[in-house]
Every structure is written in structure tokens, then in C-alpha cells.
Amino acid sequence: MQEPRTRLDLARIRAARSFIDPMFLNTPLYRCEALEPDLGCAVSIKLETANPVRSFKARGTELVASQLAANGTRAAVCASAGNLGQALAWSARARSLDVTVIASRHATRTKLDRIRALGAKLELVDGDHELARERAAAIARQDGIRLVEDSLDIETCEGAATIALELLDPAEASAPPFDMILIALGGGALATGVGHVLKSLNPTVEVICVQPLGAPALTHSFHQRRVVTTATTNTIADGVAGRIPIPPVLNDLLEVADDAVLVHESSIITGMRLLLAHAGLVVEPSAALGIAAILENRERFAGRHVVTVVCGSNVDVDAYWRWVGAAGVRGS
Structure with a gap:
């Protein structure tokens, strides 16, 4: 299969694993059946938070x-x-x-x-x-x-891309076939890295990027195929709250992403509640973007097997409980 025309290189991505501390590699991947009644589709989680910095970075x-x-x-x-x-x-x-x-x-x-x-x-x-x-x-x-520079420096993209090598590893017994992946979209390193590997090795997988409505610059840029900036951002998902996309990153994204969607803050919070109630995961708002996308368009994902990358869990405890709330968890 031919690689997409991006700045990334599959051989370098494979070689990158030897430079990454093993504690950040081979992160858990599992189907979370407890989420499925609320979401209406099969959902697998790629958990990138069980490490010393609690993110994929x-x-x-x-x-x-x-x-x-x-x-x-x-x-x-x-x-x-x-x-x-x-x-x-x-x-x-x-x-x-x-x-x-x-x-x-x-x-x-x-x-x-x-x-x-x-x-x-x-x-x-x-x-x-x-x-x-x-x-x-x-x-x-x-x-x-x-x-x-995150996302501009190719190392940040190719490091993130090693996640996709693990998603496609046939030795990973807990990884049933999937046909869609939902990726939080901030600067673009995660989306371009994972997307490059998937489109190189299994191009039938649909790559969908997710941003908050309050920080839509790269999503608007994707759909208009040019850099679109915003004057401000307004979202609890601070990890993806950029205003000025990087042109080479946008070019890479256009080659590997099938779609980019925007979600409401209320859906992000509901996604955080569901991940806590049904997966036992405390996540930051950016990590719940994939779940939020399913909540906002259940028909699109119905009957599909979706992977979502849980990309970070560095939260301010007080803010987290204001958003999620004990009552909200019980009611999920």
C-alpha cells in the first residue's frame, strides 16, 4: 500500500519505537461494552493516560x-x-x-x-x-x-503515530477489527500521526477528527482547505484550544483525515461522565471528544466498531467535579 503524501514516513515511525521509553508503548486497547448501550455502537478504548505524564505526548x-x-x-x-x-x-x-x-x-x-x-x-x-x-x-x-513546536516538529507527529502501529498489531489479541477512529484535534500531531499510519496500512479505516465548537480553527481549515484562524477560543477542552493552525500540519491532515467535526461543550461533559461511570476513567475534556462525537450523531456510528483515543487525564480536580458532578455520574 502507498503512503499518503505527508511529511511523515512509515519507516521512521516504525524505528521511533526504539527511542521511546517502553512505559509509554503498548498502552491498553480494549472493547468497553459498558459504554455501548449509551452510544449505540461498538466502542474500543486506546488508553494513553496510564503513564508518568498521563497523556500520549x-x-x-x-x-x-x-x-x-x-x-x-x-x-x-x-x-x-x-x-x-x-x-x-x-x-x-x-x-x-x-x-x-x-x-x-x-x-x-x-x-x-x-x-x-x-x-x-x-x-x-x-x-x-x-x-x-x-x-x-x-x-x-x-x-x-x-x-x-508541537505538531510542526515531525517528531511529535511520528511519536504519536506509533499509537496506530499498536492498533493494527495482529499480535494484540484484545484488538478486534475496527472500521472508524475518533481522534481529538488540537495542533494536529495526534491526528496526522495516527491517520498517516492507518491510511498507509489499512486505508479502509475512517479517520474522523473532533474539536469543540469553541475552538474550531483547524476543523474550519480542514473543510475550507486553507488556514482559517479565530480571534478567541471558548472551551473547557484546553488541550485543543488553538486559534492559528500550522500550514504544513493542515496539509498533512488533508491527506489522512476523512472528516472533522465539531461538538458542543455539553456533549464533552456527558462524555466525561460516561467514561467515569462506565469505564472508571477520569479524563480531561479533550479525551472525551470522541465520545462526544458519537453522542451528537448516533446514526452515523450505529452498527460500526469505533476506536477512540483517550489522550489525556490531567485535570484540575475541583473543575472536574464541577463539570461532571456526582449527581451526573449517578444519572448516566
Whole structure:
């Protein structure tokens, strides 16, 4: 089968596994039958949260940090809503690299605390993630250090792509055949990485990306086939709340995604409740986007076997319980 025309390379993706700490690989994949009465379709979960940074991001930062160490580069800076910063801090600490993370002052407190605990320098800006990206780029220029840009740096995409190798592994006895996958869409690393592998090795699988209505820039860009920006974002799914898509990432996405959809905040919250009540999973809002997409269009998914990637579980406990609520869990 021919690879899609993207920046990604299947041989590099296969080789990437040897640079990623095994604790981030071969994550659980299982059919969650308890969810199916509420959703009306077969649902399998790819669980990317049972690791030290509680998200899939370390698959990519392990590649980044390995290359930095091999090249003798000792310092790097990145902008992050929280998960990339944690992952880069973890990967850098293991290789004695210095990392600075730029984040919004309004980012999830739990994520910021973990970045500090992992030894990275943390600088906060009085704005959103796009302002943090600008500040990170300025520091990289000023200090002459490596700027790590999520989704633009191919390592972040190809690290995420290793998830799809595991989805298609015939040795994975708990992985029955599936015909659709729902992927949270933020900067695009997860969607382009997983999508590239699936379209290379099993192109009949339908790749559907999901964003909140309050942060729709990359979804609008996908449908209009050009970069569309937004002035603001308004969503609890902070991990996917970008305003300015990256042109090469959009080009990659157009080659591997079949569709991109937008979902309401209420559906995201219901998805979080269902994952807690029926799968025992505490997830951040971005990780519930796949479930939200099914809730909003049950007819589309009826009779299908859908995989959803549970991509992160770094939540502020107080905010989580405000959203989910004990009464809501009992009523799910």
C-alpha cells in the first residue's frame, strides 16, 4: 500500500519505537461494552493516560529529547497548554537537558504544578496558547536554543503515530477489527500521526477528527482547505484550544483525515461522565471528544466498531467535579 503524501514516513515511525521509553508503548486497547448501550455502537478504548505524564505526548517528546541529546543540544523551549510541557520535562530530565516551558497563566493548575515538579523552568504569559507560542519563539531566537513546536516538529507527529502501529498489531489479541477512529484535534500531531499510519496500512479505516465548537480553527481549515484562524477560543477542552493552525500540519491532515467535526461543550461533559461511570476513567475534556462525537450523531456510528483515543487525564480536580458532578455520574 502507498503512503499518503505527508511529511511523515512509515519507516521512521516504525524505528521511533526504539527511542521511546517502553512505559509509554503498548498502552491498553480494549472493547468497553459498558459504554455501548449509551452510544449505540461498538466502542474500543486506546488508553494513553496510564503513564508518568498521563497523556500520549511523551511518545513525541521521547523522540525530540533523544535527538537533542544525540546532537549535543542541551537546552530547549516550548509552548504548551500543559501536556506537552510535562512530557518534554520528563523526557529531558532523563537526559539531563534544560527545558523552559511557556504556558498561559490560565492553564490547568495541575499541569503547571507537574511541569515545575519535573524540573523544567516555567514561564507564564498573560494570554492564551498562541501568545505562549510567540514568547517561546522569541526565547529560542534570543538564547539560541531549540524551539520545540508541537505538531510542526515531525517528531511529535511520528511519536504519536506509533499509537496506530499498536492498533493494527495482529499480535494484540484484545484488538478486534475496527472500521472508524475518533481522534481529538488540537495542533494536529495526534491526528496526522495516527491517520498517516492507518491510511498507509489499512486505508479502509475512517479517520474522523473532533474539536469543540469553541475552538474550531483547524476543523474550519480542514473543510475550507486553507488556514482559517479565530480571534478567541471558548472551551473547557484546553488541550485543543488553538486559534492559528500550522500550514504544513493542515496539509498533512488533508491527506489522512476523512472528516472533522465539531461538538458542543455539553456533549464533552456527558462524555466525561460516561467514561467515569462506565469505564472508571477520569479524563480531561479533550479525551472525551470522541465520545462526544458519537453522542451528537448516533446514526452515523450505529452498527460500526469505533476506536477512540483517550489522550489525556490531567485535570484540575475541583473543575472536574464541577463539570461532571456526582449527581451526573449517578444519572448516566
